[in-house]
Amino acid sequence: MSAPETxxxxxxxxxxxxxxxxxxxxxxxxxxxxxQQWVAxxxxxxxxPGALAWRGRAVGVLDxxxxxxxxxxxxxxxxxxNAILQLTDDTVAxxxxxxxxxCRAAADAIAPVHAAxxxxxxxxxxxxxxxxxxxxxxxxxxxxxxVASRRAx
Amino acid sequence: MxxxxxxxxxLAIPDQIVEAIEGVASSGGPELGPWLPSIFDGRSTxxxxxxxxxxxxxxxxxxxxxxxxxxxxxxxxDLPDLLREIGERQGVVGLVELPEAxxxxxxxxxxxQVGEAGLVEGAD
Numbered sequence: 001m002s003a004p005e006t007x008x009x010x011x012x013x014x015x016x017x018x019x020x021x022x023x024x025x026x027x028x029x030x031x032x033x034x035x036q037q038w039v040a041x042x043x044x045x046x047x048x049p050g051a052l053a054w055r056g057r058a059v060g061v062l063d064x065x066x067x068x069x070x071x072x073x074x075x076x077x078x079x080x081x082n083a084i085l086q087l088t089d090d091t092v093a094x095x096x097x098x099x100x101x102x103c104r105a106a107a108d109a110i111a112p113v114h115a116a117x118x119x120x121x122x123x124x125x126x127x128x129x130x131x132x133x134x135x136x137x138x139x140x141x142x143x144x145x146x147v148a149s150r151r152a153x
Numbered sequence: 154m155x156x157x158x159x160x161x162x163x164l165a166i167p168d169q170i171v172e173a174i175e176g177v178a179s180s181g182g183p184e185l186g187p188w189l190p191s192i193f194d195g196r197s198t199x200x201x202x203x204x205x206x207x208x209x210x211x212x213x214x215x216x217x218x219x220x221x222x223x224x225x226x227x228x229x230x231d232l233p234d235l236l237r238e239i240g241e242r243q244g245v246v247g248l249v250e251l252p253e254a255x256x257x258x259x260x261x262x263x264x265x266q267v268g269e270a271g272l273v274e275g276a277d
Contacts, residue, residue: 039163039248039255041232042193044239051236051248053255058230058248075163076254090235146235153238 008107012139014132015083016098018070021137022119023130024085024094026102028142033082036093040075045149047123049073052093054084062092062142067122088143105130110139123148154229156249156258157207160220162190165249165256166207168223173208177216186214192266193243193259207261215261224251229258 011026031054038052038061046066051058062085065072073079078095085092110128113120116138120126125144129136155168186206203219229247232240240246244263249256261267 037255039257041236041240041245041257042243044236048235051230051232053230053248053250056228056230058232058236060233060235090233092233092235149235 009104010107010110011102012105012130013083013102014100014137015081015094015096016100017064017079017096018068020064020068020070021100021132021135022064022068022096023132023137023139024083024142025139028085028087030084030086030091032099033084033093035080036078036082036095037076038073038078038093038095045152046072047145048092048149050075052078052082054091054093059084060090060092062094064094064096064124067119067124069122085142087146090146092142092146094142103132113138154226154249156224156226156256158222158224158251158256159189159217160222161218162193163254163256164189164193165224165251165258167246167258167260170210170260170262171207172210174221175206175208175214177204177206186216187266189215189217189259189261189267192264209262211262213262213267215267224249226251 012023013026014023036052038050040050048060050061063073081096081099083094110130113126113129115136116129119138125141126138127141129138156165158165204216205219206214206216208214226249231247244259245257246260247258
């Protein structure tokens with residue numbers, strides 16, 4: 001008698017920014033905020049242009065505009081939604097247009113990055129890609145992005 | 154914490170590091186230090202804007218817009234780790250939430266341009 005087959009799933013939170021969809025692991029999302037005031041800090045990397053206040057501290061604002069070839073954020077207002085994400089060593093606010101319903105993805109549904117490789121080429125590491133609603137959606141690896149950002153400074 | 158808010162430039166300076174606010178001649182007067190908004194993010198000196206000089210603890214001076222006010226703020230929000238090193242190079246020590254806007258708090262003495270050019274000979 002064989003052991004029952006188990007399927008590992010990952011909860012993903014898809015988001016919309018411009019005409020693009022991206023996804024992050026839902027467990028990393030601490031809170032979704034509406035539009036926020038943020039402040040630019042000069043000479044920062046294009047994808048980390050400044051900070052906003054959240055729960056009595058400052059968190060970095062993550063702007064995917066440069067990686068996705070979209071208009072960049074301009075202070076003082078963010079996009080319509082800000083996902084506060086817990087990374088291994090930091091917390092960031094990912095500013096997007098819309099946040100979609102969390103979905104569960106089987107491990108074997110997550111493919112190595114191929115169609116979304118242009119996102120990785122734009123400086124945004126991905127842990128894979130998945131097809132959602134007939135769209136290929138890159139799953140961001142923001143811990144890898146944070147490690148690369150620290151190395152670059 | 155008290156900060157000196159420089160109106161219109163999105164910057165505040167900890168009140169405790171400011172020793173004096175000095176007048177600057179509108180034309181023809183000697184420069185009393187680098188123009189802070191310019192070294193901070195490249196904004197040039199407004200041609201007709203009124204200016205003041207801040208004499209900072211340690212002797213450095215910077216020129217700033219004349220419009221400023223003191224604000225009492227709850228606490229300084231420290232920069233996150235990802236931004237701390239970059240912020241420190243810009244003299245940014247954190248953020249404060251002012252009624253009018255989220256504002257960067259800057260210690261100009263940490264800016265190399267102020268350390269070199271803003272330290273006026275014979276400053277008291």
